[in-house]
Amino acid sequence: MSRSIHRRTFLTSSVGLALATALPATTARATTAVRISTAFTLPGGRPYPEGIALDPYSGDAYVGSYTTGAVYRAARGSSAAEVFLPSGTDGRTTANGLKVDRGGRLWVIDSTAGVDVYDLRTRALFARFTVPGSAPSFVNDLALGPDGTAYLTDSTRPVVYRVTPADLDRARGGSATLDAAYDLSAVAPPDGLFLNGIVVDPWGRYLLAVGMTGGGLYRVGTVTGSASRVTLNGGDLKNGDGLELAHGTLWAAHNATNTLSRWRLSADGTSARLQQRFTDTALQIPTTIARTHGRLLVVRSQFDKGGPMGQGVPEEPFTVAWVDGI
Template structure:
């Protein structure tokens, strides 16, 4: 199936502001622009030089299910020449909020890619617990998933490991540490960025995680010692693979720099997957995460990050308001 056919059938509408008309139909959920902030006194000079991409790392807009809080160049890229090396300990990175998930007990998990994950009570907004990465090796905590039993698994794109936080650890509250539960460095040999999106299946027996550099998908068994197997992909590689979504045996993936969404069908054991649908369209504006919501008629809701417009992946100015796109036909 050709790209043009896929795009026209996927029907994305409307195109982003000031973009040429697209053959696709998107149903976009616009986010109101932020109010003009009050002018504040300039802070004293910092010993750590702040680059343009670091300045853009503060949250810009919030509303209706989206937050375009900035993510660094390291966290959603594939190690190309535009990426900067990890910051030195003497010049720590600005805080980020790049991975979000609400568990069944009403906790909001928020990843700070350079530090770890913070947990809040959704009802009271109180901070419940925090789990930090340790050690001197560069780290980039990227994405997370919540298994049916409440266990949370998190990817690290630089250490190529999966962390695990159990409900018992969360119940203790306070501060804790993230320790590697599954180490994939013996399978993935890369000095750039690797593990990104991660999802759990319905019974919590398996996790699926994408290596955004090589475009591979891995199945990880959760019972006992983590058993890792590369999934046989009958279709194009998941290069630049970012957010994942799994419903039954249907897996969706966002491929950020490729402006692509793909739909896959897993076999009964989850050891192989066949691509069944693909959409590539610049109107996706560097999609970074997605969810399948039955309340929207079974459509995919996709965050359009615009990281290539004045963000970590390109120069220019992002178009406001930022939007979450509802994508038909995939």
């Protein structure tokens, strides 16, 4: 994958000025101030983190390095992460989307190739899934359904890949090809989808994936495969990156504008209303979020400071932040 594709995927607008705002009381659910603090630091070497995953049992957090492919683990309550999988592990030079499943496995996306699945206990490669065909691809993010099925977005192809538990069992100890199960080309805008963050509703009925450049949100029925654009009331999801869904509320990280937003979904996931938007340069190009105990963990990528989105010198150490109040 060329550097230009990497750059195009992340750089969609210039970074905005620092400001912190909430919508008027008629649309905002809460008026408490948003607070940003450091959750934990990452090891040195300019990791430029992208993805984050939480172990549902231990509460440990895993973070991937977009520029080296390393994966770090921050034990629950720890103020510093340590190397879990070194850079270059199994030939991987980038690590973006991450998830931990209920079987004790860590899913690590390599945007240039596909996804690697690791046994958390042994750190051994459990299975590998690669992108089909030779056309350009950029596997970006993934979500896990309630039955353990994994769904993965591609930022250069208008498809969502699927890996079922049966697929995972068959690939154990080896590799297989990703199944491009859902085609979204019929709803793609003229400038393309550039799919990024993805979530699954709690019952596994549908997926929601964000189109980063156009700011749209797309709903895909997991059984029918039907795709449609979600009606967004009060705003858009331009520069949308990582998504988080809980109890009918959707959170989004908007990378290039240093923004977090909160939306209320309709019962069927066909529309969403903006409840709150918060922008602050202290978010340092947020790429991914994870929610736990009523708080957001936000990956501060600093991609605009010597990373894939611009020149400059990053602040070190790199950190993952706590964000409260949104």
